[in-house]
Amino acid sequence: MPTPHPQPRxxxxxxxxxRHRIEAGAIPPxxxxxxxxxxxxxxxxxxxxxxxxxALLRSEGLVMTEVGRGTYARPIAPVRRVxxxxxxxxxxxxxxxxxxxxxxADQRIEWSAYGLDKAFREVPASRAQAELFAxxxxxMLLERHFVFRTHGEPQQMSISCLLLDMVAGTxxxxxxxxxxxxxxxxxxxxxxxxxxxIRERPRWRMPTADEVEALRIPGGVHVIVITRQTYVGDRxxxxxxxxxxxxxxxxxxxxxxx
Amino acid sequence: MPTPHPQPRxxxxxxxxxRHRIEAGAIPPxxxxxxxxxxxxxxxxxxxxxxxxxALLRSEGLVMTEVGRGTYARPIAPVRRVxxxxxxxxxxxxxxxxxxxxxxADQRIEWSAYGLDKAFREVPASRAQAELFAxxxxxMLLERHFVFRTHGEPQQMSISCLLLDMVAGTxxxxxxxxxxxxxxxxxxxxxxxxxxxIRERPRWRMPTADEVEALRIPGGVHVIVITRQTYVGDRxxxxxxxxxxxxxxxxxxxxxxx
DNA sequence: CAGTGGTCTAGACCACGCT
DNA sequence: GCGTGGTCTAGACCACTGT
Numbered sequence: 001m002p003t004p005h006p007q008p009r010x011x012x013x014x015x016x017x018x019r020h021r022i023e024a025g026a027i028p029p030x031x032x033x034x035x036x037x038x039x040x041x042x043x044x045x046x047x048x049x050x051x052x053x054x055a056l057l058r059s060e061g062l063v064m065t066e067v068g069r070g071t072y073a074r075p076i077a078p079v080r081r082v083x084x085x086x087x088x089x090x091x092x093x094x095x096x097x098x099x100x101x102x103x104x105a106d107q108r109i110e111w112s113a114y115g116l117d118k119a120f121r122e123v124p125a126s127r128a129q130a131e132l133f134a135x136x137x138x139x140m141l142l143e144r145h146f147v148f149r150t151h152g153e154p155q156q157m158s159i160s161c162l163l164l165d166m167v168a169g170t171x172x173x174x175x176x177x178x179x180x181x182x183x184x185x186x187x188x189x190x191x192x193x194x195x196x197x198i199r200e201r202p203r204w205r206m207p208t209a210d211e212v213e214a215l216r217i218p219g220g221v222h223v224i225v226i227t228r229q230t231y232v233g234d235r236x237x238x239x240x241x242x243x244x245x246x247x248x249x250x251x252x253x254x255x256x257x258x
Numbered sequence: 259m260p261t262p263h264p265q266p267r268x269x270x271x272x273x274x275x276x277r278h279r280i281e282a283g284a285i286p287p288x289x290x291x292x293x294x295x296x297x298x299x300x301x302x303x304x305x306x307x308x309x310x311x312x313a314l315l316r317s318e319g320l321v322m323t324e325v326g327r328g329t330y331a332r333p334i335a336p337v338r339r340v341x342x343x344x345x346x347x348x349x350x351x352x353x354x355x356x357x358x359x360x361x362x363a364d365q366r367i368e369w370s371a372y373g374l375d376k377a378f379r380e381v382p383a384s385r386a387q388a389e390l391f392a393x394x395x396x397x398m399l400l401e402r403h404f405v406f407r408t409h410g411e412p413q414q415m416s417i418s419c420l421l422l423d424m425v426a427g428t429x430x431x432x433x434x435x436x437x438x439x440x441x442x443x444x445x446x447x448x449x450x451x452x453x454x455x456i457r458e459r460p461r462w463r464m465p466t467a468d469e470v471e472a473l474r475i476p477g478g479v480h481v482i483v484i485t486r487q488t489y490v491g492d493r494x495x496x497x498x499x500x501x502x503x504x505x506x507x508x509x510x511x512x513x514x515x516x
Numbered sequence: 517c518a519g520t521g522g523t524c525t526a527g528a529c530c531a532c533g534c535t
Numbered sequence: 536g537c538g539t540g541g542t543c544t545a546g547a548c549c550a551c552t553g554t
Binding site: 196254 | 306313317318319341342345346349453454455456457458459460461462463464480504508509510511512513514515516
Binding site: 268305325326 | 522523524525526527531532533534
């Protein structure tokens with residue numbers, strides 16, 4: 001890819017023109033680009049050239065493609081995910097005992113718009129999981145698979161693991177109690193410990209076939225995967241892998257140095 | 259991309275086979291894959307099909323391509339970038355006055371292996387810059403362009419901006435003083451304020467042509483861009499855009515909740 | 517059904533890295 | 536100069552989405 005060419009590089013010219021139209025507003029967010037056939041005619045190029053131009057725009061995150069429908073400009077603005085604030089807020093609510101009062105009620109109303117697919121399993125820790133927990137491989141874990149939806153649209157997949165001997169027999173181990181008011185923070189609080197910190201390691205990659213299906217990910221869209229470790233002191237009490245469409249999140253971390 | 263096909267999808271078969279060879283160690287990291295011509299013969303497919311297979315592996319981050327050389331398995335392991343610890347450490351060193359003593363000396367030795375390209379400009383703040391600083395657009399900034407190298411290899415590009423009326427006439431405004439022992443933290447400390455926090459917003463995208471050239475980025479490799487705001491109280495004193503090859507970093511954030 | 521993109525073929529010319 | 540990948544053409548058949 002890092003190679004210039006003599007004069008032609010027609011696919012770049014096509015991509016530049018389309019990019020310009022999108023940025024100028026001639027192709028508004030969410031609307032369809034001209035079809036490949038139309039672009040072939042308009043720019044007098046072969047289909048392969050048009051497709052290369054579109055692939056470039058996809059890789060830039062400017063457009064998305066759906067089979068049988070067409071290629072369209074990216075519709076939705078990303079939502080900022082302010083990790084620090086979110087966790088802090090959850091914790092403050094838990095500590096102040098706001099749960100079970102207005103907080104829960106408010107959340108319950110909102111929940112009508114939310115959906116949650118859940119599946120719990122008890123599994124021995126894989127090598128990778130054991131490393132994240134800093135326990136021996138084979139230690140039993142409660143592995144919880146979630147898919148969150150908003151208004152029916154799948155937004156996030158996650159696998160959250162807890163040490164089994166910490167939760168066995170408690171309400172936390174019962175899938176029927178999900179979604180849990182106040183989230184993970186509150187859930188762990190109900191078991192005794194108060195979270196002291198969270199470590200997040202974000203990375204980006206192509207979605208797997210499973211993720212494409214579960215999150216209905218359009219062509220050309222990547223995912224963000226966040227590996228989260230929840231700490232109580234120096235002990236890791238939860239390990240989660242959170243997967244979201246990369247075009248719908250905007251990460252935001254605050255590092256306090258006071 | 260999210261479309262299955264009848265039986266063929268030969269390019270997936272080719273990609274699967276190559277992926278298997280890489281993961282099995284038959285194609286060790288850093289070594290070349292068979293050339294496109296060889297793969298055409300081996301799998302009895304057209305060149306376009308081979309190239310689609312390789313594009314898929316590139317997008318997965320498994321291989322990189324260099325013109326005239328070939329496509330090879332990803333060689334280098336990413337380096338973890340522990341944002342929180344790094345800044346904390348810098349700050350502790352500044353506060354304890356370790357600069358100018360053994361710390362500086364140690365760094366100076368290491369510096370023989372480092373290189374730094376620098377270019378300073380005084381510019382009026384763009385709308386985006388003004389927003390990040392929370393000042394009026396047009397406010398004068400000192401815009402500092404850096405390219406960091408290790409053993410000659412370019413590792414990181416950054417544009418760091420400071421409020422001009424805060425640095426004008428000070429040693430900080432003189433490019434000859436770069437690299438500055440102790441980095442940004444120490445530099446700002448020399449002006450008076452002690453950093454109280456840092457906000458980082460990481461994202462991920464294809465490199466621009468400039469970045470491909472400056473960082474010698476192979477085909478198929480993305481970059482991580484971090485927008486960093488350095489705070490003193492609620493005032494933003496520095497805004498930086500940091501660009502690195504995505505395959506060579508591994509982000510790590512700690513959120514303290516104590 | 518017509519129109520869309522997904523996949524595939526079989527050619528061609530070119531710029532680049534190495535030897 | 537040879538082999539590498541980068542770009543381009545002009546065909547073809549297919550699956551999917553809509554009407």
